[in-house]
Amino acid sequence: xxxxxxxxxxxxxxxxxxxxxxxxxxxxxxxxxxxxxxxxxxxxxxxxxxxxxxxxxxxxxxxxxxxxxxxxxxxxxxxxxxxxxxxxxxxxxxxxxx
Amino acid sequence: xxxxxxxxxxxxxxxxxxxxxxxxxxxxxxxxxxxxxxxxxxxxxxxxxxxxxxxxxxxxxxxxxxxxxxxxxxxxxxxxxxxxxxxxxxxxxxxxxxxxxxxxxxxxxxxxxxxxxxxxxxxxxxxxxxxxxxxxxxxxxxxxxxxxxxxxxxxxxxxxxxxxxxxxxxxxxxxxxxxxxxxxxxxxxxxxxxxxxxxxxxxxxxxxxxxxxxxxxxxxxxxxxxxxxxxxxxxxxxxxxxxxxxxxxxxxxxxxxxxxxxxxxxxxxxxxxxxxxxxxxxxxxxxxxxxxxxxxxxxxxxxxxxxxxxxxxxxxxxxxxxxxxxxxxxxxxxxxxx
Numbered sequence: 001x002x003x004x005x006x007x008x009x010x011x012x013x014x015x016x017x018x019x020x021x022x023x024x025x026x027x028x029x030x031x032x033x034x035x036x037x038x039x040x041x042x043x044x045x046x047x048x049x050x051x052x053x054x055x056x057x058x059x060x061x062x063x064x065x066x067x068x069x070x071x072x073x074x075x076x077x078x079x080x081x082x083x084x085x086x087x088x089x090x091x092x093x094x095x096x097x098x
Numbered sequence: 099x100x101x102x103x104x105x106x107x108x109x110x111x112x113x114x115x116x117x118x119x120x121x122x123x124x125x126x127x128x129x130x131x132x133x134x135x136x137x138x139x140x141x142x143x144x145x146x147x148x149x150x151x152x153x154x155x156x157x158x159x160x161x162x163x164x165x166x167x168x169x170x171x172x173x174x175x176x177x178x179x180x181x182x183x184x185x186x187x188x189x190x191x192x193x194x195x196x197x198x199x200x201x202x203x204x205x206x207x208x209x210x211x212x213x214x215x216x217x218x219x220x221x222x223x224x225x226x227x228x229x230x231x232x233x234x235x236x237x238x239x240x241x242x243x244x245x246x247x248x249x250x251x252x253x254x255x256x257x258x259x260x261x262x263x264x265x266x267x268x269x270x271x272x273x274x275x276x277x278x279x280x281x282x283x284x285x286x287x288x289x290x291x292x293x294x295x296x297x298x299x300x301x302x303x304x305x306x307x308x309x310x311x312x313x314x315x316x317x318x319x320x321x322x323x324x325x326x327x328x329x330x331x332x333x334x335x336x337x338x339x340x341x342x343x344x345x346x347x348x349x350x351x352x353x354x355x356x357x358x359x360x361x362x363x364x365x366x367x368x369x370x371x372x373x374x375x376x377x378x379x380x381x382x383x384x385x386x387x388x389x390x391x392x393x394x395x396x397x398x399x400x401x402x403x404x405x406x407x408x409x410x411x412x413x414x415x416x417x418x419x420x421x422x423x424x425x426x427x428x429x430x431x432x433x434x435x436x
Binding site for chain 1: 139141142143188191192195198199202205210211212267268271275415416418419421422425426
C-alpha cells in the first residue's frame, strides 16, 4: 500500500438488510472518518432506492477471513460426506416426500 | 457512467522476467480457472499483469464516473423545472455512487484510494474522453442521458460478467441504476420535440450534432488498433470488442432517433441489408486522440474543477478525522476511568 494514506479515512465494510426477515448481506465498502459517518454514507451510497431497512458497518481491518490459499484444505473434507444430505437416503416412493 | 479509456493510455507490458516453476504452475492453474468460467476474488492468486490491467481499467472507470458529474452538474441550478432538477440531482448523485463502488472494487486489488486520486489529479490517469466536451444548452442534458449513458450501458452490461468478481458485482449494481439515466434523457428530449418551440427543437438537433461522434468514440479505438483487447478478452476482463459494441449501439440508436424526429449527423449512415446492420461514416480518430491526450475543449477545465473541489475539501476531511480521533481518545479515557 502507499505511504501517503495516513490521512485517508479508514475503510468500512457495509452490510445491508433488504427487508425484514432477511439476512444482512455484504454489499461493498466505503471510507469514513468514524462509525456514525460510515452509517450515514452507507445509506447514501448503498440504499438510494430503498434497498435497505437496516445497515451494519464494520471496520475492514476488523474482518477476520479464511485464507483463500487453504480453500481446498479447509472446505474439501465436506465433499465426501454425502450422507449429510437428505437425497442420500432412498425411501419408498409412497413416503418419499419425507 | 462509463469506461473507454480502459483500452487507451499507457499499457503495462507483461513482465518479461524469468518465472519460477512455482509461478508457472500458479499461472497455469489461474488460466484454467478463467477458462472454466470461474470468478476470481480479491484474495485469490492472480498474475501481476492481470492485477495491473484491472487496476488501470477499474480506476479509470471510477474517474470517469466522478469527472462525469461535472458537465451535468453545470445544469442543476439551471434545470427548467423542479421535476427536471430533482431528476438531474438524483442522476448526478448516482454517478458519485458509481464512482465509489468502483474505487472500492479497485482498492480490493491493493491500490489505495489516495493513490488513485493522486493519479487522476496529477493527470497521469485517464478518464472517458466524452467528458471533455462542453454542455452548451439544456438539450445537452437529455442527449447525454440518451447517447452517452446509452453507450455506457452498452459497454457496461458485458462487464457484469467480468472474471474479476468485485468488479462484476459493482457493475451489476451500476447497470441496475443506469437504465433510469438513459430513459430520463430520452424522455426529456421527447417532451422537447413534442411540445417544444421551433427553437427548442433546434436545440435538440444541435445537441445531437455535437454529441453523436464523441459518443461513438466512447467505445474506444477500432479493434485493429486495440492490441491489448485480445489479452483482456482471453482473461474475461472484457467480453465484447470495441467495434462490436459500437455497431450494436448504432443499430439500437437509429430507430430511437427516428422516433424522436431528429437526424443523426452522418450522411453515410444507412442500413446494409447484406450485413443486417447499419453502415456508418468514418470516425475522426485524430480528434479522439487529441481529446484523450489532454487537448479536448474542456480537459483543463474539468481537471481544474476536480482538483479545486479536492483541495477545497481538505480541511473538512482533516477535521472529520481529527474529530474521530478525539472521540476515540475520550472514549478510551472514559473506559480507563471506569
